[in-house]
Amino acid sequence: MNRRTMGKALLGLAGAAVALAVGAGGAVAQDKLKVGFVYVGPISDHGYSYQHDQGRLQLEKELGDKVTTTYVENVPEGADAERVIDQLAAQGHKLIFTTSFGFMNPTLKVAQRYPDVKFEHATGYKRSANLATYSARFYEGRTIVGEIVGKMTKSNVIGYVASFPIPEVVSGINAMTIALRKVNPKAEVRVVWVNSWYDPPKEAEAAKALIDQGADVIVQHTDSPAPIQAAEERGLFAVGQSSDMTRFGPKAHLTAIVDDWGGYYVDRTKKLLAGGWKSEDTWGGIKDAMLHLAPYNPAIPADVVATADKTKADIVSGARHPFAGPIKDQSGKEVIPAGKSATDEQILKMDYFVEGVVGKLPK
Amino acid sequence: MSLLRLEPRGQASRAMVYLTPVLAVALTLASGFLLFLALGFDPVKALHAFFIQPISTARGLGELIVKATPLVLIGVGLAIGFRANVWNIGAEGQLTLGAIVGGGIGLAFYGDGGWWVLPLMVLGGVAGGMLWAAIPAWLKLRFNASEILTSLMLTYVALLLLNYLINGPYRDPEGFAFPESRMFEPDATLPHLIQGTRVHLGSLFALLAVAGGWVLMSRTFIGFQIRVIGLTPAAAGYAGFNEKRIVWLTLLLSGGLAGLAGLGEVAGPIGQITPSISPGYGFTAIIVAFLGRLHPVGILLAGLLMALSFIGGEAAQIALGLPKAITGVFQGMLLFFLLACDVLIRYRVRLGARRVAA
Numbered sequence: 001m002n003r004r005t006m007g008k009a010l011l012g013l014a015g016a017a018v019a020l021a022v023g024a025g026g027a028v029a030q031d032k033l034k035v036g037f038v039y040v041g042p043i044s045d046h047g048y049s050y051q052h053d054q055g056r057l058q059l060e061k062e063l064g065d066k067v068t069t070t071y072v073e074n075v076p077e078g079a080d081a082e083r084v085i086d087q088l089a090a091q092g093h094k095l096i097f098t099t100s101f102g103f104m105n106p107t108l109k110v111a112q113r114y115p116d117v118k119f120e121h122a123t124g125y126k127r128s129a130n131l132a133t134y135s136a137r138f139y140e141g142r143t144i145v146g147e148i149v150g151k152m153t154k155s156n157v158i159g160y161v162a163s164f165p166i167p168e169v170v171s172g173i174n175a176m177t178i179a180l181r182k183v184n185p186k187a188e189v190r191v192v193w194v195n196s197w198y199d200p201p202k203e204a205e206a207a208k209a210l211i212d213q214g215a216d217v218i219v220q221h222t223d224s225p226a227p228i229q230a231a232e233e234r235g236l237f238a239v240g241q242s243s244d245m246t247r248f249g250p251k252a253h254l255t256a257i258v259d260d261w262g263g264y265y266v267d268r269t270k271k272l273l274a275g276g277w278k279s280e281d282t283w284g285g286i287k288d289a290m291l292h293l294a295p296y297n298p299a300i301p302a303d304v305v306a307t308a309d310k311t312k313a314d315i316v317s318g319a320r321h322p323f324a325g326p327i328k329d330q331s332g333k334e335v336i337p338a339g340k341s342a343t344d345e346q347i348l349k350m351d352y353f354v355e356g357v358v359g360k361l362p363k
Numbered sequence: 364m365s366l367l368r369l370e371p372r373g374q375a376s377r378a379m380v381y382l383t384p385v386l387a388v389a390l391t392l393a394s395g396f397l398l399f400l401a402l403g404f405d406p407v408k409a410l411h412a413f414f415i416q417p418i419s420t421a422r423g424l425g426e427l428i429v430k431a432t433p434l435v436l437i438g439v440g441l442a443i444g445f446r447a448n449v450w451n452i453g454a455e456g457q458l459t460l461g462a463i464v465g466g467g468i469g470l471a472f473y474g475d476g477g478w479w480v481l482p483l484m485v486l487g488g489v490a491g492g493m494l495w496a497a498i499p500a501w502l503k504l505r506f507n508a509s510e511i512l513t514s515l516m517l518t519y520v521a522l523l524l525l526n527y528l529i530n531g532p533y534r535d536p537e538g539f540a541f542p543e544s545r546m547f548e549p550d551a552t553l554p555h556l557i558q559g560t561r562v563h564l565g566s567l568f569a570l571l572a573v574a575g576g577w578v579l580m581s582r583t584f585i586g587f588q589i590r591v592i593g594l595t596p597a598a599a600g601y602a603g604f605n606e607k608r609i610v611w612l613t614l615l616l617s618g619g620l621a622g623l624a625g626l627g628e629v630a631g632p633i634g635q636i637t638p639s640i641s642p643g644y645g646f647t648a649i650i651v652a653f654l655g656r657l658h659p660v661g662i663l664l665a666g667l668l669m670a671l672s673f674i675g676g677e678a679a680q681i682a683l684g685l686p687k688a689i690t691g692v693f694q695g696m697l698l699f700f701l702l703a704c705d706v707l708i709r710y711r712v713r714l715g716a717r718r719v720a721a
Contacts, residue, residue, distance in 0.1 A: 042687065072680050074687045075643040082561070083426050084677055090422070091681060101541065104638060109634075125539050164638065165530055166541050195526050195638065245676035351540040362530040 033095065035059065035269060036088035037071040038081070040100035041198040047223030047242040048197065049073060050059040051259045052099045052122075053336050054243075058262030063269055077102025082109055086092055089114040097265065098122065100197065101166065105129060114363045118277055120268060123168055125348070127279050134264060137285035138168065139175035139347065140315050141257035143322040144293055145239050146179025149187075151304045152237050159210025161220040161227045163197050165362045167350045169221045175322040176219060177356040178309075189357045190215060200226040207231060207238075217254070228252055237299075244249050244294035256294040263289050283344065287316045323347060328355045369710035379708040384654060384661070387700035388668065394696055404683060412682040412694075412719040413675040425560025429632055430670035432457070433624035433641065435569040435663055437648035439576040440617030446580065447589040448596070449613040453499065453514025454621040455645025456494035461622025463525055465490030466544070466629040466636045469551035470533060476550040484551060484630055485623065492622015493615045495521060499616040504607055510614065518645070529638050544636035553631045564629030569663075573622055576659035589613065607617075609683035621645060650694075654701060672697070 034066065037056050041049035056069050070093065075084050081103045088096050089110055097120045098107045104124035111119045111131040119131040127133055149158050158180060162169050177189045190213055192206040203222045207230035209216060218238040220227040227246035231238035232249030240246070240256025271277045284290030293312070296305050314320035323342035329335050329352045336342050343349075353361050392410065399406035417423045421572055437454045444451045451457075465488030472480050497515060502508040529542045538545070548623030580586040592599040599606060615654040616701065629636050652670050676690025 007421050012367075036681075070433060070681055070684070072677055072687070075677075077639050078637060078642060079628055080428065080642060080673075080677075082632065083429075083674065086422070087417075087678065087681055090420075102543075102639065105543075105546065164542055167539055170540075362527070 001202070032065075033067045033269070033273060034091075034093040035067050035069045035265075036093035036096040037069065038070060038075050038076060038084055038088070038096070038098045038100075038103060039073045040077060040102065042074045043071070045198050045223045046225050046245060046248070047240075048259070049099070049223065051243045052261050054099075054129050055261030059265040059269055062266050063273075066273060067269060074238065075103075084105035085110040085119075086113070089117045089258045094118065095269060095277075096120070100169075102194030118272055118279075127281065128318050129279055132268075132277075132279045132281070134268075134282040134284075135168070136259055136290040137172045137257075137283060138257060138291060139322050140285045141291050141293060142172045142175040143179040143320075144311050145219060145255065145257065146176035147183050147311055148296075148300060148304060148308055149219065149237070149239065150178070150180040150182070150184035152254060152300065153184065153217050153306075155214050155216040156184065157214040157216065158189045159207065159213070159218045160185060160189055160191045161203055161206045161210065161218060161222055162191050162193050163222045164195060165193060167348055170361065171323075171347050172221055173357060174327075174350060174354045177354050178322065178327065181356045182306075187356070191353075191357060191359050193362065194222055196333055198223045200224040203227050204230045208234075211236060218252075225249070237297075240294060246294065246297075251297075251299075254297045254300060255293075258294050260292060262292055268313045285315070286312060308336070329353065330355060330357060366714060368713050368715075369706070370706070370713050371710055373600045375708045379704075380656065381506075383461060383704035383708060384656065384665070384701060386704050387697055390700040390704075391693060391696045394608075394700075395693060398689075398692070402685075404685065409496040409679060409683055409685065412685075413679045413689075414671060416682065417678040418671065419528075421557075425562045426674055427667060427670050429561045429563070430567050430664075430673055431666040432527060432563075432566045432569045432631075433628060433644040434651045434669055435646050435666035436565070436572050436624040436627070437617070437621045437645060438651040438655060438662040438666055439572045439659050440620030441648055442652040442655070442659070442662055443576060443580065443589060444613035444617045445484055445487045445652060446593045446656055447609050447613050448593045449610055450509075451496060451499070451514050451614055451617045452511050452649065453495070453516075453518045453645070454617065454648055455641060455643065456518030457495045457516070457621035458625035458628075458641055458645050459518070459521040459525050460491040460495040461488035461625030462491075462629040462640050463521075463528060463625075464488060464494070465622070465626035466547075467528075467533065469547045469630060470544055470636070472551070473540060473545060473548060475538040476548060478550065480548075480550045481553070481630070484626060488622045488626025490622070492618040492620065492625065494618075495622070496614040496618020497611075500611050502613075503610060512612075514614075525636075525640070527640060529636060531637055535635075542638050546635045551630060552634060553627060561632050563627065563631040565624070565631050568623055568627065570668075573659040580659070585609075585612065590592045621648075650698060654697070668697075669694070 013125045039049035043050050043053040060069050072084050075081055085106055095118045099122045101123045104121055107119050109120045109127050111128055121133050123135045123185040124133050160173055180187050190210055192210055193207050194202045203224055204226040207218045211234055214358035216236050218227050218231045220241045225245045228238045228245050232252040237254050238252045239254050242259050244256050244258055246253045256311055321341035325336035326334055326338040327336040397407045399409040418427050432667055440450055441624040465484040468484045468487040499510040499513040502513050503510045533544045535545045561627055579679045588604045592606055628640050651665045655665035672693050680687055
C-alpha cells in the first residue's frame, strides 16, 4: 500500500467516525413492555436454546401488540453473563429470562441492582423478591423414553451422552433407567459426560465411543443434534433432546423430549402486564404442557407406542410416578422404599445412580 | 509462473510497523460498514451500537476494563516469552490453575478468614499458574519437548482437574449437588476500584504488569538478553547468555500472570469457582499479544480493542438483533487485515514473473 491510498483509507475512517458521532442516540420511544432472553447456546443449536427461542417467538406472536423481545445468544456462563443481564436491565427490559443454570448467581446479583425489573431464572434454586425460578420435569419424558428404548434395543446397552452431573441430568438418567429395566431387566445404561451443554464435536465423539462399547440406542442430555447424526451414520437409533430433531436423522430419531416454554413465557408476561407477577418457583411437567414427546418413529411397533401412550396418560393423571419405590441405587441399597415415591426435594438433590447404570457418578 | 509474487523489502518501515494495527482497525471498520449494509442494517447505527454505545456509560467503560483485564495480564506475559522464542500456548491452563489454587485458598478458609485471605489467594493464583508453566519449562530443558505442545495439552489436563474439583471437594455443600463452589466471602473477593462498576483490583495488577513488562524489556539486562535470544540465538550463545534461565524466567512469568488473571476472574467478577471460568482468555491473549506488537503498551491497547469487540457484539445484538456471529467475523477481519498489512510492509507485490538479475 502506498502513501496515497493510505491517506484515503484514513480519510474514510475519519468520515466514518463523524458519521458515527452524528448517528448517535437514536433511541425510539418505547411504550411496549421489553422482555429480554439470555441463552447459553446459539439459537441454531436446534436444541435447548432453540426451543427457548421458539418460546420467545410464541410470546411475540401472542402478545406482539404489547411487548417487544430481545435475545442474546451464546452467553458464556462466567463473568460475561452478569454484564449481558445488566445491559438488558439497563436498557429498559422489565422482564428478563435467563435460561441456563450457570446464570443463577449473575442473575441474582443483577436482580439486586434493579429492584423494579423482574427476573426469571431457569433450572436454578435461588429466588428473591424480583427473581423467580422455573423448570420442566424433564424426567417425566425420560420415563416414556426408557420404555421405548427398552423395547428397541437388541444389544441391551443404551448409550447416554450427558452434559454435567447435576441433579436435573442425573434424575433424567435414573428415570429412564428405571422405566427401561421395567420392560427389559437385562438392559443397562452407559453414560459419557461431555462437560458442556453444547459442543457438537465432543457430543459426536461421546456417541461414537458409546456405540463402540456396544450401545445400539443413543440417548442424550446435551443440546446439539450431533449424537443423532452419529447414530444415523451407524444405522442405529437415538432419542433427541429439547427439540424435535427428526430432520437430523430421520431413520435414527425414535422420538425426542421437546421443551415447551412458550406457554410459560406468555403466562408470566401476561401476569406482569396485569400487575399480578409474583416471585415463585414453577416446575411444570407433561400435564402443564411444559414438555411433550416428538412424533414417534414409524419403526416403533404399535404395541410399544400404545404402552408409551398409556404411560404418558398415567403420568399426567398421577397414576404413575417416575420415581415410585422400591428404587435401589447402584450399590443395591434401597433409596426409595416400596409404596413411596421420591419427593420433589429428593429429585432436585438426586446425586446417585440407580441400579442398571454402569459407571460411577463423578463426586 | 505466477502473475503475482512477493518481493522482500530490505527494511520494513518503522512507522508502518506501528501504523499497521491502526490501519487494520480502519479497514475492519470500513468492511464492517459494507457488511452491515449488505445485511440490511443501517451501518452507522450498527457501528455505533457496536463500538460506541457499549462504552458510553461509566458502567460500560468499567465492563470494558473488566473484560480487558485478563487479556492484558496474560498478553503481557506471553509477549515476553514470544520475544525470546518461548511459545507458551497454554495460558488457558495456567489461568485455570491460578483459579484452582488461589480460589481453593479462599474456600479452605471459608468462615474463618480475615484480611490476610485475599493476599494469600493472590499469591496462590500466581503460584498455581507458575506451577503449571514450570512443567513445560522442565520438559523443554530436560527432554527438549516442544513447549507449544506440552503447554497446550496441559490446558486440557487443567480443565479436567477443575471439573473433578468442582464436582468434588470444591462443590458447594448447600448447592443441590450443582457443580459450583460457594460464593466467596467479602474477605476473599477482590475489592472494587470504582463505585458502580465491576472494575476490581485485578485491573490495577494488569496496569502494573504493563509497566513492569515495559521496564523489564526496555530497561534491564534480562530484557536485552530476551531480545537477543529471540532474534539470534547463536549470538546469544556466543555472548554467554544463559538460555535455560531465560526459558524458566519467561515461562514462569507468563504462567504466573495467567494464574493471576484466573484468580482475578474467580475472586473478581465471578465471585465463586464455576466449571467455566474463562471463555478462552488464554487463547485470545495470544492474538492480543501479536495485535499489540508484543509491546506492553500495544498489548494494553489491543486488549481494550479485543474486549470492545466482545462486548460490542453483545450490545449490537441487544440493540439491533445482529447475530452473535458478527463478533467472530469482526475479530477475524481484524486479524486478517493485520496479517495482510504485515505482509505488505515486509514484501512488495510485483506483477509478472521475476526478472532475471543482471
